[in-house]
Amino acid sequence: MMKKQDLAATMVRVFLGMAFLIHGSTKFQNGIENTVGFFESLGLPGFFAYAVAFIELIGGIAMIAGFGTRIVGFLFxxxxxxxxxxVKISAGFLGNGQMAGYELDLALLVLSIYLVITNRSAYAVENVYHAQKN
Structure with a gap:
């Protein structure tokens, strides 16, 4: 029988994975060149856009499956x-009317950190390895 904590951690893991998977796939679907240009406009190297999009896409899939949860959570x-x-701090917590604030990013950050510091959640691929090991 699944404990409430296991169910909650699984829900957090799957939601976080879905959110990042969608963000990563959108970066590629809308043309990664647009994201490269945005990163460069922020003074960041353009290749960071590829790294972020790749982490979001592949990391999202891994997070949903429960594979490398702590590592992916750290990268997120x-x-x-x-x-x-x-990007977001200048708009404030709730935004400034032209741009969203950082409230959602902060919430996702807290969820990511939660998964980094907690034990594995139920229904995760990584549990198969640990079950066989014990």
């Missing part, structure tokens, strides 16, 4: 910190 945290500091 780095992306979110970068987004908050480089």
């Amino acid at each position: 945290s780095l992306i979110l910190i970068g987004a908050i500091v480089k």
